[in-house]
Amino acid sequence: MAAHNTLLVFAHSDEAAAFSDVPHLVTGVGKINAAVGLADVLAEGNIDRVVVLGTAGVVGDGDDRLDLNTIYQVTGLVQHDFELDSPTIEPDGDVILAAEHTTTMATGDQFVSDDVQRATISGLGAQLCDMEGYAYGAMCERFNVPLQVFKVPSDFADSSTTQEEWDQIVAHKSEQLRAFWNERFAA
Template sequence: MIGIIGAMDVEVQAIKNKMHNIEEINYLDSIFYKGNIKEKEVVLCKSGVGKVNAAIITTILLYHFDIDFVINIGTSGGMIPSQETLDIVISDRVIQHDFDTSYLDGPEGLGIYSQSDKSLGDKIKEAFDKNHIEANIYFGDIISGDKFVGDNSLIKDLREKFPQAIACEMEAGAVGQACEKFSIPFVVIRSLSDIVDKDNSENDFLKNVEITSKRSADMVESFIENLA
């Protein structure tokens, strides 16, 4: 069974539109949609925005369902100036950029790192190539924190601390850490709604979130269809 987690209603609805035989299940006032995509059994849920919400929903999901692996879907902001909206990012590692005990622990205290499953990332890339999607695809580190990244000073600080980051968002780091605790493989696939250091990134996010949510859902559907 595949677990799929999105942060917002628009992200979850884009996946739900791909599902059939849907059954709604309620745990702790959280709705889980159990059904099928391309004959594969999936459980879809909304975390809400932020790392605490993401950690809670991932824990409930993995405790109550027999999940083989987790896909965290939706939108993110691009960290590479040459990126364009609608480009696709796939996680190598996810990093909680706002975890910082470096004052006490030195450089090792900066960030919590969780490793994505490489084979899942490779299969998503195969689905991307097979479907000839008109976008660029990036593999790399996705950074997470409990703040929308739009301020120039924050962007500069994050680039200095995490120069390898390809995208930023607000949930994936917590999803990854919870999955590691349960020894469940995970991967993050996001479509870029904005590029953080381009003008009007907040407005770009609001304008593009529905389009990028659909793009992310299309990628997940293609990936599931290509599973052996």
Template sequence: MRLLVAALDAELVAFPAELPGFDRLVTGPGKLQGAVALTRALQAADYEEIVVVGTAGAIDARLDADVYEIGAAIQHDVTDIDGIVGQHVSLPSRIDLEREGVTIATGDHFVDDAEAVAVIRPLGAGLVDMETYAYAWVAREFGVPIRVIKSVSDRAQDGAITDWHAAVSACSVQLRDRIRELYAV
């Protein structure tokens, strides 16, 4: 059995209520809610794989409004004791997901302005979201393989939240179609 994970119900609107071979988990937005909900789910059952789907903002202009596999996760909203952005005091600065793909920068706020993007982009990420790093860290702690698939909903610039609201349903359709391709469900 696999665990299908999303932060928000809106990201799963195009998915059937029951997906053969998958349990479903909606964690709520942000790193803490994501980490707690996934930890509880992994304590309650054994899964062969965690499959995360959701939306992301594109901060790399070369990334089109498409669906991307995530290869690594970093945090953009932390600094270490020396003030280095992207470095946590005790957590790894980067978690590799053992797959080819885009690097995503996770933080506990919705990125929607050019100034924030200018700070995040040099960290080496192409996408931003609010949960992936936490999901990847929990999965690694439990020794469960994780696959993260993100659909670009916005450009993380001014007005991005309006773009997200307009795009989330279409992104859910793209994500559902990708899951059908990958898992023949």
């Protein structure tokens, strides 16, 4: 896809809005769409690295609350909607951001906008939540392809957060992600 057999991946087309001139994959929202969409491309065997860019909800509070205008590299992935123990996935792509800009993210098949659920997710050690990250991690592990995940928070995943609010914010977040891509990855 992009130079050096890097596959740039987004979950939602709105997150990719600022990347119309850059080859990329939009998998669709949720763990199943993410897993199937990414597996289809990885099965072809010509991808050396996957870079995921997107948005996520912030689940931490107080001093642990992440900033809405900072891009974070996800170095640990857990599931928050799966009752059985599942291993933490640690993406094995190079960590390129400073430690204060790395975090753990929880994945589940629902848009988090509930204070109780947010607190539960934070209790898993996560500071961010999304709907695809764990699936991307599982597929990259299965196909032995290095993965890097970068997320910019879009909301605080609390009872005041709505999907409509996310829709209004995501275009700006796509521009932030594009500036990050140009600085860190563009040839």
